[in-house]
Amino acid sequence: MVLAAQKFLQIYSVLKARVESGEYPVGQLLPSENTLITEFHCSRNTVRRAIGELVRDGYVQTRQGWGVCNIFHPIEQTSYTMGTIESFRETARRTGQKSTTRVESFTRILADQALANQTGFPVGTPLFCLWRIHDLNGRPIIFNISYLREDCMPHLTPEIASESLYRYLEEELGMVIVTSKRTITVEPATDLDRRWIDLGQYNCMAVVTNQAYNSQGVMFEYTQSRHHPAIFRFQDNAVRRPVQDL
């Protein structure tokens, strides 16, 4: 039951495709849980789990006593999708654009107090420091500053880094990347930014700070992605939960 995707993911995919294709009209109700149970030959919990994922995606909305309402609106092609971790390369491939990455600097350092405060690595941690430029359709648009724990990837090279870093970590090292904490801010452009990115009239960068944890709960990556503001776009679906101060 691992080669074939889990049942709830299969059902999720089918329902998602139907919503996207318009098979379930926007603004109307999906079939009830009972109907879906008989269609997919599964338990109610499994149907509910699939629907729960669609809710998280902002595709549908549930209402007790009423049903599951389709609220799908096509998203912008160029946007990031939040709620999942997606690399630059994956986003570019999904949106059908041509992306390249080049390494501008690759050094080894120890985390000093200032860097420890900024990143959250313990003082003295051996780190790779990596500067990369991402081009989209031939134009540089993202300046990437990464700090990577050396003890998690001792044999990292600039060649590997210019390929997909995440593919290397996952496929070669068998590392499972589980959680990623992201912060979005807007910061004044630095000289380093302008050295590579043509900002035109803008004097700011959209900065995504990313802290990634492996399956052992160790933070192995701290990356600042400094985006050209004109191409930056982040999308998210929020579900309001009851406010509770227990």
Next chain:
Amino acid sequence: MVLAAQKFLQIYSVLKARVESGEYPVGQLLPSENTLITEFHCSRNTVRRAIGELVRDGYVQTRQGWGVCNIFHPIEQTSYTMGTIESFRETARRTGQKSTTRVESFTRILADQALANQTGFPVGTPLFCLWRIHDLNGRPIIFNISYLREDCMPHLTPEIASESLYRYLEEELGMVIVTSKRTITVEPATDLDRRWIDLGQYNCMAVVTNQAYNSQGVMFEYTQSRHHPAIFRFQDNAVRRPVQDL
């Protein structure tokens, strides 16, 4: 079982507090599901649901065959929390800052083609158009442009809007706000922005576009929140899900 919060939320709150207080040390495992079951006198599903919420919050991380690892790091005080919908007023109160809101303009319009394209409202929809300024500690920092469906809140007044709009909708009208789609972009500052917000050296705004849906699946609000870039900060926890192209 509705006055007393649901069981899984109670357990969630207790575990969350323990993680935040350091009762469960960072980097170590939480008690196993079985241990928690006996402590809370509940079923395994209920414990798992509580833990699932902590995972979504980026507080803990699970690993099959191993356990639940505490990866909590205190978040920035001034940051938004994604994954939940929180109003400006709620955020300010949570972070202990003094906030005020004033209405600069309150008009009624019909959605024309351009506005329909921008917002997603059907052409001809009667709308309230609302300009608000949010002050934090006496300084204007957010310029808010809202379009609100008139038929969802016929008796809206500027006085209500200067109070909490969401409180009015929820408590007075009984409207349940369920889903909210947000997009974050960085845009050049306009003359309208500069009329109210002192940007200093910056020439951009951090823009959060928000589309809110009520429980009937109707989009009733489209709001552009144009933030002073220096105080803007958005935080999020992403969980990597298996990529699957069924």
Next chain:
DNA sequence: ATAACTCACTTGTTTAAACAAGTCAATTGG
């Protein structure tokens, strides 16, 4: 010594059942 296996533990998935609670239309009672 080491490789393979076993075993006790962990979390992950799925099913089944019961009851709570919201919604809406039809029916009933005044």
Next chain:
DNA sequence: CCAATTGACTTGTTTAAACAAGTGAGTTAT
């Protein structure tokens, strides 16, 4: 005619059980 009730539907919460599958330590067989 209108208000209240009923009843059939919906989703929401919780329990219980079974099996799958990953982890790591200890044991066994070679």
